[in-house]
Amino acid sequence: AKRLEGKTVVITGASSGIGRSTAFEFARTAPKDLKLVLTARRIDTLKQIAADIVAEVGEGVKVLPVQLDVSNPEEVKTFVGKLPEEFRDINVLVNNAGLVKGLARAPEIAEEDINIMFNTNVTGLINMTQAILPIFKKRPEGGAGDIINVGSIAGREPYPGGSIYCATKAAVRSFTDALRKELIATRIRVMEIDPGQVETEFSVVRFYGDKAKADAVYAGCEPLTPDDIAEVVVFVAGRRENVVIADTLIFPSHQAGAGILHKKS
Ligand code: NDP
Ligand code: 8X3
DSSP: OOGTTTTTEEESTSHHHHHHHHHHHHHHOOSSSEEEEEEOOHHHHHHHHHHHHHHHTTTEEEEEEEEETTTTTTHHHHHHHHSOOOSSSOOOEEEEEOOOOOOOOOOSSOOOHHHIIIIIIIIHHHHHHHHHHHHTTTSSHHHTTEEEEOOOOOTTTTOTOHHHHHHHHHHHHHHHHHHHHHTTSSSEEEEEEEEEOOOHHHHHTTTTTTTHHHHHHTTTOOOOOHHHHHHHHHHHTTTTTTTOEEEEEOTTTTBBBBBOHHHHH
16 A cells, blocks of 8 residues: 555546446555546546545545546547646556447448447557656656556457457557567556456447346356456556566456356356
8 A cells, every 4th residue: 555655546447347446446545645537438427436435535535537538539648738737747557448349240340339449449548558658758767657458358369249349459468568568678567457257337338238138248157346356456556666467367266268157057
């Protein structure tokens, strides 16, 4: 907790699921002196989350909700410049915003879905990283700060019906790996966290809002909770600065691969 005190943390996709839980977990772990910048498209939800965090942990954590669509390059470019001065000295970037649309197979995949997945999961993550890296690089020893990218088992094991989503997460993995190598002479830590099945709004978004279809994904399974992943995010950010938890893969006990799930019923 001490290692996180005084830090400024930016989380993308903080309005739901893993991002929301990560915001709470940072606040609970370092309640004394922490600045949290919570970003997503749903600003009203972020404002509520910000209020809930302060209600839970107190005024030691300063929480700033910021509306940001990571798939919009202009919004990402102007993001840092628009932050109040006291939130600009960013130490940790959690690139979590991401989504999946549909289960269509080629050649039936809607062009709109292809674009939204790539623009959010890949280009959005890269643009956010490029927007914030200059802040990290100004620090001594070539630079310091943490980039924590949320990938997926889907980036390691592509599955039918998920070709685009899986390709976006494979791209995240490749970008993350190259970036870590590019920054080898610095104290900037580039880390990837790959969850398996986590119950969030992920499947509701996949099925265009059809909650019944989303619930069926988790029927008979015991998925991870977003808190399970949030704990790992905060753990890797809280290690001694010379420790880089470069890569993690997290499953619930009854999962052993993309779509390799033991159903109880
Ligand atoms: P949720 O749908 O619950 O949360 C996704 C978050 O991303 C929301 O806060 C949403 O906010 C945000 N988001 C989506 N599009 C944009 C955008 N264009 N700009 C900014 N924010 C955006 O899903 P999860 O919490 O499960 O997903 C978080 C990450 O975890 C994703 O990268 C996902 O791929 C990954 N993941 C999820 C797994 C799972 O099983 N759930 C497994 C492996 C990885 P808003 O709509 O307000 O913009
Ligand atoms: C989500 C994992 O396999 O449900 O990233 O698409 S999967």
